[in-house]
Amino acid sequence: xxEQLQAILTEVENAIPGIVKRSDFEAFKxxxxxxxxxxxxxxxxxxxxxxxxxxxxxxxINEYKTQIEAFYTQALENLDALELAALIGPPIDxxxxxxxxxxxxxxxxxxxxxxxxxxxxxxxxxxxxGPEVETEWFCFDALNTPEDHPARDxxxxxxxxxxxxxxxxxxRGEERYILRSHTSTVQIRTMxxxxxxxxxxxxxxxxxxxxxxATHSANFHQCEGLYIDRExxxxxxxxxxxxxxxxxxxxxxKVRLRPSFFPFTEPSFELDMMTPNLGKLSNQWIELGxxxxxxxxxxxxxxINSGKWTGxxxxxxxxxxxxxxxxxxxxxxxxxNDLRFLRQFA
Numbered sequence: 001x002x003e004q005l006q007a008i009l010t011e012v013e014n015a016i017p018g019i020v021k022r023s024d025f026e027a028f029k030x031x032x033x034x035x036x037x038x039x040x041x042x043x044x045x046x047x048x049x050x051x052x053x054x055x056x057x058x059x060x061i062n063e064y065k066t067q068i069e070a071f072y073t074q075a076l077e078n079l080d081a082l083e084l085a086a087l088i089g090p091p092i093d094x095x096x097x098x099x100x101x102x103x104x105x106x107x108x109x110x111x112x113x114x115x116x117x118x119x120x121x122x123x124x125x126x127x128x129x130g131p132e133v134e135t136e137w138f139c140f141d142a143l144n145t146p147e148d149h150p151a152r153d154x155x156x157x158x159x160x161x162x163x164x165x166x167x168x169x170x171x172r173g174e175e176r177y178i179l180r181s182h183t184s185t186v187q188i189r190t191m192x193x194x195x196x197x198x199x200x201x202x203x204x205x206x207x208x209x210x211x212x213x214a215t216h217s218a219n220f221h222q223c224e225g226l227y228i229d230r231e232x233x234x235x236x237x238x239x240x241x242x243x244x245x246x247x248x249x250x251x252x253x254k255v256r257l258r259p260s261f262f263p264f265t266e267p268s269f270e271l272d273m274m275t276p277n278l279g280k281l282s283n284q285w286i287e288l289g290x291x292x293x294x295x296x297x298x299x300x301x302x303x304i305n306s307g308k309w310t311g312x313x314x315x316x317x318x319x320x321x322x323x324x325x326x327x328x329x330x331x332x333x334x335x336x337n338d339l340r341f342l343r344q345f346a
Contacts, residue, residue: 001042001045001057001060002060004038004042005039005042005060005061005064006064008032008038008039008042008064008068009064009067009068011032012032012068012071012072013071015028016071016072016074016075016078017078019075019078019079020079020082021079022079022083025075025076025079029072032068033068033072039064039065039068042061043061046058046061105342105343105345105346106345107334107342107345108322108326108334108342108345109221109318109319109322109334111322111345112318112321112322112325113203113221113223113318115248116201116203116223116244116248116318116321117201117203117223119243119244119247119248120201120225120244122247123240123243124199125199125200125201125225125227126199126200126201127200127201127202127203128186128187128189128190128200128201128202129186129202129203129204130180130183130185130186130189130202130204131180131185132179132180132204132205132206132207133160133177133178133179133180134177134178134179134180134185135175135176135177135178136152136175136176136178137175138180138185138188138189139157139178139180139181139182139184139185140152141301142188142298142301142302143184143188143263143264143298143301144263144264144295144297144298144301145263145264146263149263151181154209155209156181156208156209157178157179157181157208157209158178158179158181158207158208158209158218159176159177159178160176160177160178160179179206179207180206180207181206181207181208182206182222182224182315183202183203183204183206183222183223183224183315184202184224184264184313184315186200186202186204186224187200187202187224187226187313188298188301188302190202190226191226191228191299191302191304192302192303196228196229196304196309196311197228197229197230197309198226198227198228198229198311199226199227199228199229200225200226201223201224201225201226202222202223202224202225202226203221203222203223203224203318204221204222205219205220205221206219206220206221206222207219208220212332213332214329214330214331214332215331216331217319217331217332217335219335220317220318220319220331221317221318221319222315222316222317222318223315223316223317223318223321224313224314224315224316225240225313225314225315226294226311226312226313227240227311227312227313228294228304228309228310228311229309229310229311230308230309230310231310232293232309232310232311232312233293233310234257234267234293234312236312237291237292237293237312237314238255238257240312240314241255241257241271241291241314242255245273245275245288248321248325249273249275249277249278249324249325250275250276250277251277252275252276252277253273253274253275253276253277254273254274254275255271255272255273256271256272256273256274256285257269257270257271257272257291258270258272260290260292262290262292263295264292264294264295264298264313265290265291265292265293265294265295265312265313266292266293266295266296267292267293268290268291268292269290269291269292270287270289270290271287271288271289271290271291271314271316272285272286272287272288273285273286273287273288274286278324278327279327281324281327286324288316288320288321289314289315289316289317289320290314290315290316291312291313291314291315292312292313292314293310293311293312294310294311294312294313319331319334322334326345
């Protein structure tokens, strides 16, 4: 019987490498382990083996059976690999041009941001960028935001874990790190690194602890501006905003400044816009953002002489501009990765 088992094992070992179809494998397996297979016949013959020899013979059969099943497993792995290779096709040469004729497209938020950048570049603004993880000093203290301000509460701002290692500790001592809630931090960094006159915009991603709905997102984008020079007045601020709104929303657009309050500007205003070019939204005031003259305390924090220099700052949401321009009613569309939505902006 041992010779029979060895002959079956040898047959399996020789046949398995040549099997390239799953149907051929099942047919061959049936000749060995099927109801009328060779190994099955040997198992049926155990009834004729003397009782005292059955333990040893059963052990021997199990050893050969284990080896045969290992060849079966190897055959299935080979077949899986062959079937996968057939689905994938021939190897791809990365040096060849893409077979996909469809060009890529910019995300609508990227398109809107670049459009805003271009408008401000035409009047001398440059683009400045900064880190998304900031300290409390850059995000609040340097912007004249008191410690008891609601924006500094963990219900509004995303603070990093206290044991997070975020690089060197600031010269102002131990500070908590946060995900920036506005890009005004870039204005502070620019004023520390460069001397006036300054004329920058700081577009980028910001974070708030907001519940996502049609008009709110914990992650969104801002474009803020800063202009510092001698004898800058509100009239200069209004002129820049008039120009921007007319370039983005078309001729006939108007700007209105409503008195408001922000810790980092004094006086402060809400920026409203009206245009005849938006269909159902035409000829009604729409809020775009906030603005105002830079507070002297902000200049003091960064070492700029507020008696010599004056300036203004403004900020608006990139998503808000895009939603108004394209009639989008839900901010979540920008982040759902739905190609049916995105392809409209190709």
